[in-house]
Amino acid sequence: MRASGIFDKTYQKDIAIVRSWQHWMLLLGTIAFLFTIPLFASYYFINLLSNIFVTVIVVLGLQIVTGYAGQISFGQPAFMAVGAFCSAVLTLKFGFSFWLALPLSGIAAGVVGIIGGAPSLRIKGFYLAMATIAIFYVTMWVITHLKITGLAQGLSPPPPKIGNFVFDTDERMYYIIMIATLILTFFARNLVRSRMGRIFVAIRDNDLAAEVMGINLYYYKLLAFFISCFYAGIAGSLLGHWYMLVNAEQFTLLHALTYIGMIIIGGLGSIPGAYFGVIFLKLLDELMLFSSPFLVDMFPWLGMGSAASLSLMAFGLVLILFLIYEPRGLARRWEIFKTSYRLYPFRYGEQ
Amino acid sequence: MKKNEMKSRSIRPIMEIQHLHLRFGGLEALKDANLDILEGEILAIIGPNGAGKTSLLNCISGFYLPYRGSIIFRDKDLTRLPSHRIAKMGVGRTFQNIELYTGLTALENLMAARHIHMKRGAVACGIFFGPARREEIEHREAVEDVIDLLDMQSIRKRVVGSLPYGLRKRVDLARALCMDPHLLLLDEPMAGMNVEEKEDMARFILDIYELRRTTIVLVEHDMDLVMDIADRVVVLEFGLKIAEGSPDEIRNDPQVIRAYLGGKG
Ligand SMILES: Nc1ncnc2c1ncn2[C@@H]1O[C@H](COP(=O)(O)OP(=O)(O)OP(=O)(O)O)[C@@H](O)[C@H]1O
Numbered sequence: 001m002r003a004s005g006i007f008d009k010t011y012q013k014d015i016a017i018v019r020s021w022q023h024w025m026l027l028l029g030t031i032a033f034l035f036t037i038p039l040f041a042s043y044y045f046i047n048l049l050s051n052i053f054v055t056v057i058v059v060l061g062l063q064i065v066t067g068y069a070g071q072i073s074f075g076q077p078a079f080m081a082v083g084a085f086c087s088a089v090l091t092l093k094f095g096f097s098f099w100l101a102l103p104l105s106g107i108a109a110g111v112v113g114i115i116g117g118a119p120s121l122r123i124k125g126f127y128l129a130m131a132t133i134a135i136f137y138v139t140m141w142v143i144t145h146l147k148i149t150g151l152a153q154g155l156s157p158p159p160p161k162i163g164n165f166v167f168d169t170d171e172r173m174y175y176i177i178m179i180a181t182l183i184l185t186f187f188a189r190n191l192v193r194s195r196m197g198r199i200f201v202a203i204r205d206n207d208l209a210a211e212v213m214g215i216n217l218y219y220y221k222l223l224a225f226f227i228s229c230f231y232a233g234i235a236g237s238l239l240g241h242w243y244m245l246v247n248a249e250q251f252t253l254l255h256a257l258t259y260i261g262m263i264i265i266g267g268l269g270s271i272p273g274a275y276f277g278v279i280f281l282k283l284l285d286e287l288m289l290f291s292s293p294f295l296v297d298m299f300p301w302l303g304m305g306s307a308a309s310l311s312l313m314a315f316g317l318v319l320i321l322f323l324i325y326e327p328r329g330l331a332r333r334w335e336i337f338k339t340s341y342r343l344y345p346f347r348y349g350e351q
Numbered sequence: 352m353k354k355n356e357m358k359s360r361s362i363r364p365i366m367e368i369q370h371l372h373l374r375f376g377g378l379e380a381l382k383d384a385n386l387d388i389l390e391g392e393i394l395a396i397i398g399p400n401g402a403g404k405t406s407l408l409n410c411i412s413g414f415y416l417p418y419r420g421s422i423i424f425r426d427k428d429l430t431r432l433p434s435h436r437i438a439k440m441g442v443g444r445t446f447q448n449i450e451l452y453t454g455l456t457a458l459e460n461l462m463a464a465r466h467i468h469m470k471r472g473a474v475a476c477g478i479f480f481g482p483a484r485r486e487e488i489e490h491r492e493a494v495e496d497v498i499d500l501l502d503m504q505s506i507r508k509r510v511v512g513s514l515p516y517g518l519r520k521r522v523d524l525a526r527a528l529c530m531d532p533h534l535l536l537l538d539e540p541m542a543g544m545n546v547e548e549k550e551d552m553a554r555f556i557l558d559i560y561e562l563r564r565t566t567i568v569l570v571e572h573d574m575d576l577v578m579d580i581a582d583r584v585v586v587l588e589f590g591l592k593i594a595e596g597s598p599d600e601i602r603n604d605p606q607v608i609r610a611y612l613g614g615k616g
């Protein structure tokens with residue numbers, strides 16, 4: 001954000017994201033704040049934040065492949081599962097350190113994602129959505145039918161450690177998850193403002209023109225799937241080592257739906273939008289969790305409506321409202337706010 | 352116009368199109384098209400609706416696959432290459448129905464076209480600071496040259512989906528130009544414009560030609576403009592080439608008068 005009357009003098013300035021010292025202060029302040037949270041916050045809040053961050057990682061990946069490159073994917077939880085199980089197997093059965101298993105599980109999920117993304121070379125839209133659902137089920141079936149992944153019971157990966165320092169508490173894992181999220185956010189934000197981001201949007205907006213303009217559709221669609229699934233794999237691995245448990249029930253098609261809902265509510269094709277969507281829906285979930293006993297008290301006809309089904313209904317309702325009233329999501333509201341701040345006190349002027 | 356200056360140029364063909372046949376089911380869109388495009392010329396392709404002009408450009412840019420014939424570009428056969436390879440070899444084009452990336456700004460559309468000259472991979476782009484940013488700025492300069500050339504400073508940061516038709520046509524042209532092509536294919540760049548916009552567009556095309564010496568193929572309906580700008584004219588009708596020559600020769604060709612001009616009275 002910047003105040004009115006400030007213009008750029010060089011191209012380097014023009015393409016910068018962090019533009020002024022106020023902006024730097026805001027950014028560094030936020031990061032410093034994130035580091036101090038475990039000093040005063042409750043376990044409930046720390047876990048909520050860790051949960052949000054892990055989800056942000058998955059949704060950032062989905063934002064790249066669906067929001068930017070326009071290839072809809074319902075496979076994200078399956079690729080998370082690939083990452084989670086890969087990391088668990090590497091640490092448990094092959095004695096890898098978590099720090100090596102983490103990037104490897106991202107890469108493994110990415111490679112599986114390339115195979116899973118292959119249908120996008122032929123089909124689009126609705127058909128691609130169906131194909132990725134099929135891929136979700138196939139991947140989950142394979143994972144739950146391999147001996148090495150502990151079949152239905154799943155696995156219990158160990159907590160990460162550095163030397164003798166073991167990350168076995170929620171606070172300690174919070175740091176790993178938070179730092180990973182910051183790094184991956186930095187990476188995603190840069191990716192989408194550079195050549196790659198423009199290529200992805202070109203494919204989304206007009207794939208025929210993109211090809212005639214020299215963009216190899218096959219390569220870049222698969223690259224988008226790889227990156228997206230890499231993110232999912234990292235998130236899966238973090239989740240597994242945080243819960244010290246991985247099994248197939250953590251990765252369902254319902255999760256895939258929620259992730260898609262998050263990028264719609266947050267705003268398709270926006271990195272801050274991934275944050276907005278995740279935070280919005282996670283808070284809605286918490287709200288429903290707290291309020292469902294009262295709601296059931298007040299409206300007995302809701303019956304045995306458990307918290308879970310109430311929050312699902314709330315999710316559906318919110319999604320419909322967004323699709324009708326702000327299909328471009330919270331990110332667009334944020335842009336409007338920023339623009340009016342930049343122009344203040346003038347009402348016109350932005351060309 | 353600067354006709355005399357334009358006449359003195361090499362006659363080496365930059366592209367040779369030989370015996371090109373293209374079929375859609377029972378319809379023959381191109382029948383034995385033979386055509387040399389000379390290095391450094393402005394070649395106009397004219398013909399009535401459905402004559403096969405767009406189809407010819409689509410064959411060149413690898414979008415349609417001819418069932419017979421070949422297209423040689425700078426001594427390489429590109430008949431069966433995928434579109435993106437052809438673009439990288441230096442063939443840029445615009446589209447009759449403007450095919451822009453509607454969600455990007457004008458500037459981003461042009462930067463996207465520089466892609467074929469950019470090398471940094473996904474990891475460098477994600478890290479950004481260092482090589483990727485240097486590359487970004489370097490290509491930004493090339494793009495700004497085009498923006499100045501086509502007088503687009505004021506729409507740089509506008510999302511192209513929201514631009515009026517005439518300006519979108521201009522972004523389309525600018526995007527093709529940003530590829531730094533050896534051969535520039537323009538599919539009816541002035542279609543649907545008013546007289547003033549057409550004159551602007553004609554001036555831009557001549558400016559591009561003078562400053563960059565790009566070989567240009569211009570598909571156009573407006574005969575008068577074509578006659579002013581082009582060095583040579585090719586006339587298509589029902590997928591057949593019925594005439595080829597200087598604007599004056601074409602104007603007086605009885606077959607052309609019958610097929611094309613005749614209709615206009
Ligand atoms: N994709 C396609 N499928 C089927 N027929 C096509 C296709 N593209 C073009 N044609 C047909 O090929 C013939 C030539 O079309 P083309 O678009 O090349 O004409 P044109 O000379 O560009 O005409 P216009 O001046 O209207 O742009 C037309 O009869 C058209 O209907």
Ligand SMILES: [Mg+2]
Nearest residue numbers: 404405406447
């Ligand atoms: Mg046409």
